Amino acid sequence: MPNYRVRFSQSPDDQRVRTKLFGIGSAGCNIIEGAPFPAVALSSSAADLARSHAERKVLVGQDRLIGISDADPDLMRKLPSIVGHELLDMFNNTEIAFMMCGLGGTSGSLGTKLLSSIARVKGTTGIVLAATPFSAESIRRREVASKALHDILSISSLCVEFDNDKLSSLGANIPLSRAFGLLNGIMMRPVLDLSETMSRGDIPTFRQVIGDSTYSRFGLGLGRGDERVQRAVLEAVTSPWFDFPLANATGAIAIYSASDPWEKEAAEILSRLEGSMPSAKLLWGAYSDSSLGDRIRLSLLLCTEA
Ligand SMILES: Nc1nc2c(ncn2[C@@H]2O[C@H](COP(=O)(O)OP(=O)(O)O)[C@@H](O)[C@H]2O)c(=O)[nH]1
Ligand SMILES: [Mg+2]
Structure with missing residues (x-):
């Protein structure tokens, strides 16, 4: 074959795809730190946003996050009234949304699911880059992460999983903070490379190559x-x-x-x-x-x- x-x-450069970068939850906010283009930090934790240097910061209360991300997908069609224009308008003039997060907590898991749904409704290609918890983290965390990953796979255009357990093979016995620093740099790599090479006209081909394997x-x-x-x-x-x-x-x-x-x-x-x-x-x-x-x-x- x-x-x-x-x-x-x-x-030409004027045909370059218009992208937007989101850091969602604590891990997501860490990952986008120092990114060479404007980013949006979104979290239910004010502490995450206070630490972040993102151009735009969006605080979504935990109850609201739980409420809207649990909504029936049909309800998502009525997004403007449920979600509000502040979140919807972030996807204006955006062909690709890169969403960076760690799954297993609240903000990253639910926020990424919510933003992926909004991207879909707005016709934006949503690419999620998600770190998943170490085996040593709690079972509950791993269950939350696995459920979130499952949901995100059915909503986003592409979801790239970076299993934290594999970090040990990048360098034995490195402290966790350095391991996360390393991983965060690696997770940004596809974002930088796709932003450099992709034009608007490439989006249909990109989606065709992905097919059903999101x-x-x-x-x-x-x-x-x-x-x-x-x-x-x-x-x-x-x-x-x-x-x-x-x-x-x-x-x-x-x-x-x-x-x-x-x-x-x-x-x-x-x-x-x-x-x-x-x-x-x-x-x-x-x-x-x-x-x-x-x-x-x-x-x-x-x-x-x-
Ligand atoms: N890559 C990366 N992963 C992280 C970082 N901090 C936490 N994590 C992972 O992300 C998962 C979710 O944690 P966190 O982002 O704090 O949850 P949230 O703020 O409630 O969404 C954790 O279980 C960790 O495995 C980080 O800075 N970088
Ligand atoms: Mg957190």
């Missing part, structure tokens, strides 16, 4: 030296979050960056990826990032069964 391979359209995981690879392509691809495909057979991936979104991206390198990356995931529809892009110096970077989102 021939591989399905499409490239992001490389449209569940996704992420792998990141860096490479330097003579074998930088092999190294970057190997590191990306052996991501701790790819704990399923790569051949099961139904969709792949690959973004290659280098200070001076090279068509020949892109072609080699793609053929390597296609070799290991023959049934995945592949959407790819490349862009120049001078901060990489002599390294290349590969960001890989794989869609699979939840």
